[in-house]
Amino acid sequence: MGRGTWGCRYELHSLLSLTLTQHPALLARQPSPTTNMVVFALLIINKAGGLIYTRTFAPGIQKLDSNDYLILAGTFHGIHAISRSINPAPPPPPSSSSTPNPSSSTTASQPAPQLPSQPPSSTAGNPTRRRPHTTGIESLESSHFRLTCFQSPTGVKFLLFTSPEQPNTDVVVRRCYEMYGNYVMKNPFYSLEMPIRVEKFDRVVAGYLVRP
Amino acid sequence: MSVYSFYIFDRHTECIYSRRFTQQPSPPRTTSSTLRNGTTVPPSLRQANKDSDDAKLVFGTVFSLRRMCRQLGGVDDQFLSYRTAEYKLHYLETPTQLRLVLLTSPQVGNMRTVLHQIWATLFVEYVVKSPLAPTEHTGGKGVGNELFEVGLERFMEAVFRPQQQQQQ
Numbered sequence: 001m002g003r004g005t006w007g008c009r010y011e012l013h014s015l016l017s018l019t020l021t022q023h024p025a026l027l028a029r030q031p032s033p034t035t036n037m038v039v040f041a042l043l044i045i046n047k048a049g050g051l052i053y054t055r056t057f058a059p060g061i062q063k064l065d066s067n068d069y070l071i072l073a074g075t076f077h078g079i080h081a082i083s084r085s086i087n088p089a090p091p092p093p094p095s096s097s098s099t100p101n102p103s104s105s106t107t108a109s110q111p112a113p114q115l116p117s118q119p120p121s122s123t124a125g126n127p128t129r130r131r132p133h134t135t136g137i138e139s140l141e142s143s144h145f146r147l148t149c150f151q152s153p154t155g156v157k158f159l160l161f162t163s164p165e166q167p168n169t170d171v172v173v174r175r176c177y178e179m180y181g182n183y184v185m186k187n188p189f190y191s192l193e194m195p196i197r198v199e200k201f202d203r204v205v206a207g208y209l210v211r212p
Numbered sequence: 213m214s215v216y217s218f219y220i221f222d223r224h225t226e227c228i229y230s231r232r233f234t235q236q237p238s239p240p241r242t243t244s245s246t247l248r249n250g251t252t253v254p255p256s257l258r259q260a261n262k263d264s265d266d267a268k269l270v271f272g273t274v275f276s277l278r279r280m281c282r283q284l285g286g287v288d289d290q291f292l293s294y295r296t297a298e299y300k301l302h303y304l305e306t307p308t309q310l311r312l313v314l315l316t317s318p319q320v321g322n323m324r325t326v327l328h329q330i331w332a333t334l335f336v337e338y339v340v341k342s343p344l345a346p347t348e349h350t351g352g353k354g355v356g357n358e359l360f361e362v363g364l365e366r367f368m369e370a371v372f373r374p375q376q377q378q379q380q
Contacts, residue, residue, distance in 0.1 A: 061284045072280060079276050086269045088216035088315045089298045090234040140277065140294040144285035161284070 039209045040145060040161040042176060043069065046193040047155035049077030053196040057210045061145055061161055076159065080136035080149065087134050139169070148173050156180075172209070179204050215372050216299060216315040218364070219270055220335070220355065223309035227267035228349040229356060233368065270313055274303055292324065306331055316372075326371055334363045 040060040044053035051073035054066070064072070140147040141164060148169040150158045158180070160173045183201040184190055190198060220229035274291075281291040293302045295318050302314040304327035312327045312335075338360040339345050345354030 062286055064283065068283070072283065075276055075280060079273055079280075082269055082273050083294070083296055083301075086266060086273065086315075087296070087298045088232070088234065088266075089317070090216075135297040137294050138296055140281075141292040142281040142285050143288075143290045143292060144281075145289075 038163045043159040045073045045157040049074050084134045084136045214317050219313040221311040228352040230267050
């Protein structure tokens with residue numbers, strides 16, 4: 001009987017040391033679609049492309065120093081903007097309201113078929129035209145990680161680095177956005193677009209993204 | 213499930229082949245497809261500039277993202293694809309630093325095998341092994357030969373059209 005309990009304890013210890021998640025007893029706190037998740041890092045980029053929050057949770061991506069993270073954030077901000085303009089998709093077929101592709105500023109002009117006399121790429125001038133909202137990169141796959149990018153309506157980008165098999169990354173990143181809204185935005189001492197130094201936010205994010 | 217465009221960049225960071233599979237409707241120009249490779253004379257100079265600008269933007273994006281993936285994932289990490297709400301970009305780099313970029317609709321799955329097949333069965337067979345094609349395809353010379361173009365079109369039809377017909 002004693003040997004049995006020691007055996008169980010050893011098993012528990014080895015499970016804990018192997019992975020961050022997996023043991024069912026520790027996950028009983030809150031059921032969510034994100035149990036067993038391995039999140040490597042979370043980065044938050046402000047409207048201007050500056051990095052305001054960096055946190056790594058699990059090993060999986062290379063350790064970079066803070067300068068490299070800043071450069072990475074700026075680069076990604078630029079690439080995100082470019083990826084909106086290289087949209088190759090053809091404009092949707094004309095329905096009751098014409099919806100030309102706003103990315104036609106870099107490609108050839110695509111005047112809507114109902115208004116052939118309209119000069120090219122003058123989508124802003126016509127009030128009856130509705131520009132479809134082109135989004136930038138939402139998800140990036142590489143062989144070692146997956147990057148999920150969520151852009152809030154105010155232009156703040158949340159980059160989540162996870163393992164490639166991780167499901168529901170968009171749910172996770174939206175939850176992080178919720179936490180950002182609850183603990184950073186509602187903090188009266190936080191100045192907008194500045195680096196996030198809010199302890200409560202750190203604790204809540206760690207509690208959500210790291211499974212002990 | 214449709215393919216929008218396809219680019220090939222060589223190791224000198226030059227676009228040696230580009231092909232657009234969607235029709236861009238525009239009354240001022242002819243309604244023929246805008247397919248071209250780097251050497252043929254385009255219908256209008258402005259369209260040619262726009263196309264080459266597009267190719268440069270695509271290359272710049274892909275180059276930066278590849279560098280970012282290397283930085284984050286280690287030296288052996290490979291950038292595979294990225295997805296926006298409007299399109300998905302697939303990337304393959306061969307050991308000779310030839311880069312194949314494919315832009316499709318967002319629902320498409322992993323196109324890595326498709327890109328590899330394009331490279332192995334079309335590019336290597338019809339461009340690399342062609343005795344008339346030079347070793348360095350500056351300005352796209354030697355790439356857009358008829359066998360390659362026809363083969364590529366047939367290949368894309370085979371990969372993308374059956375699914376479309378099933379959906380409809």
